[in-house]
Amino acid sequence: MSAKRITWQSLHAEVSRRISDGLWKPGDLIPGEVDLAAEFGCARATVNRALRQLAQEGFLDRRRKAGTRVALHPVRKATLDISITRREVEQSGQVYSHKTLRRKQKSAPKHIQNIMGETQAAPLYLTTLHQAGKKPFMYETRWVNTDMVPNVLDADLTQISANEWLVENALFSKGEITFSAANASDAEAKILNVATGTAIFIIDRVTWNGPNVVTIVRLAYTPSFQMSTKI
Amino acid sequence: MSAKRITWQSLHAEVSRRISDGLWKPGDLIPGEVDLAAEFGCARATVNRALRQLAQEGFLDRRRKAGTRVALHPVRKATLDISITRREVEQSGQVYSHKTLRRKQKSAPKHIQNIMGETQAAPLYLTTLHQAGKKPFMYETRWVNTDMVPNVLDADLTQISANEWLVENALFSKGEITFSAANASDAEAKILNVATGTAIFIIDRVTWNGPNVVTIVRLAYTPSFQMSTKI
DNA sequence: AAGTGGTCTAGACCACGTC
DNA sequence: ACGTGGTCTAGACCACTTT
Incomplete structure (x- = not known):
């Protein structure tokens, strides 16, 4: 008879279950790492790994000395793959x-x-139409800092x-992405082959390397476009 | 004379620097965990922590036996706090x-x-207007499964x-979020106090507990709304 | 002052996937 | 088959924050 070895994933699942089953409710203080390690018969590091993950996912709030609580307002972190x-x-x-x-x-x-x-040097201005099959998919407007990327x-x-x-x-070292909605301008509408004023999903992105901007880009998607993620 | 203790964050920063400085280029195989641990004079677990983080952020591709490479197409993971x-x-x-x-x-x-x-039982239908100051901010349309949440x-x-x-x-146990753009309908326009057809940022969310849907909600934001994140 | 999470270490074994 | 990352352990010290 040998007990199965505890993995941090199984712990993650178990704690997750206790929360979604309502055993531990929002705001509740849950047992400390040492206690949980004892309960599950594993090392504290394993408990830490599982709880850290749950905290990162927004299900737990952890603070030194104060302990670990079930998140009151689960700030749900939606991760989008760009x-x-x-x-x-x-x-x-x-x-x-x-x-x-252009x-x-x-x-x-x-x-x-x-x-x-x-x-x-003057920046490079580029506009590109991306197509899926023969249909317009996305219209890209880009400025490139030629000081940063001369070639x-x-x-x-x-x-x-x-x-x-x-x-x-x-x-590049960092970037910032902004999502918004906009009505298609005449020019955009023509390029994307939709009516002027059609609601368009917009992604703006600025990319830096250190303190300097590398490129600024605006992506305008066709109306059918949507961006999904599981949480 | 004592060297500063290596933290996984400092390692993360150093590897990050080597990538953004072009020392390690996209597609390059970087040294294994054991080698890096030796180079930086720390435990392998510390290296693992740093590299795992970088992989999760999309900068590295890691595979057993094959080793760790700088991501060829950095699928940038943008994390949105909802x-x-x-x-x-x-x-x-x-x-x-x-x-x-309603x-x-x-x-x-x-x-x-x-x-x-x-x-x-029949689901509960709710519509709510959320306001910032005295101005409309977001219009919420929600269906709640009363089997799951009778009270x-x-x-x-x-x-x-x-x-x-x-x-x-x-x-709840899981959810799905979808972002899109839509033209305001007459009803939505009236409620949000904008012109019909104005581009509106939409968030659709479905929440499950186990196999059952708990709630389905559609959030329609005022035009000025945008959602930002750093990467 | 004291308790809790955060992290590091050194060593070990395992699982996966490439060779 | 074997090399690489994935994970677990047991112990230690540290950092933060509340009491």
Whole structure:
């Protein structure tokens, strides 16, 4: 007779069950790591691993000295996988293609300059239409800081999209993503082949390397687009 | 003379730096845990913790036997904090209030039934307007499975919103969130005090407990709303 | 002051997946 | 088959925060 070895996953599941069964209710203080380790007959590190995971998922609130409580307001953390557009399209079983509509080195408008700051060389302005099959899928408007990525000017962006090229060739350290909804402008509507004013899902992204902006991009998706995640 | 103790965070930062400095490029095989532990003079568990974190963030791909590589296509995982609406409003420095517009137990329309399945009792239909100050902030349309949460019928939802009540009183095990954009219908436009057709940010959420749907909710935000996250 | 979670160590065994 | 990451242990010390 040998007891099964406890894994942090099984502990995670058990604690999870106790919460969703209402055995431990929101706000309740649950036993400390040492106690749980004793109850389950495992090392404290294993308990820690399981509880840390649950806390990260928003089910528990943990504080030194105060102990671990079942989250009162489970701030649900939805994790979205932002993959490159080609993948996104191909995973839906369609053929991906893209075409560069504009590509020009020119001075940025004020609202872009405000974010990008002063640059030595003029930034590169790129607009790209991404297609699923023969239908428009997403319209991309991008500014690239050529100070940070000078060789983008020589890159062949017909085979590989700007996004993919930058991912593999530009260095970045952090980014910020914003999701919103907007009515399609005349220009966007025409490109995406929808009526002006159609509600469009927008993703804005700014990418930095250290203190410097690498690229600013706005993605406008076709109306059918939606972004899903499990929690 | 004593060297500073290595923490997993410092290791995380160092590996992160080597990637963003281009020392280790996308696709590169990086040293194994044992080697890194030797290089940094720490335990393998510490290296593991740092690399596991980086993998979870999408910067590394790890496979047994194959080793650890810098991610070729960094599937960036954006983590959104979905907090309850009251918090959201209050954190922007405004006064939160809500009012229930409709509250009725009735049979669900087909598209809701398709998700919720057959229920013994008729579900509860609730519509709520959430306000920031005196302005509309978000319009909520909700179906609650009364088989799963019978006492919701007796709950006083004037002081506390349905969302908050359910969070504290209903049990759930998993959920699915979908983000999209939609043009405001006449009804929605009127309630949110915008023009019909205005682009609206939509969050749809379905919550289960085990195999059963607990609640289905659709949140329609005012146009100025946007959702941000750092990566 | 004291209790709780946070982390590190050194060693061990295991599971998976590539070779 | 075997190398690599995945995980567990037992013990230790530390950091934070509340009492």
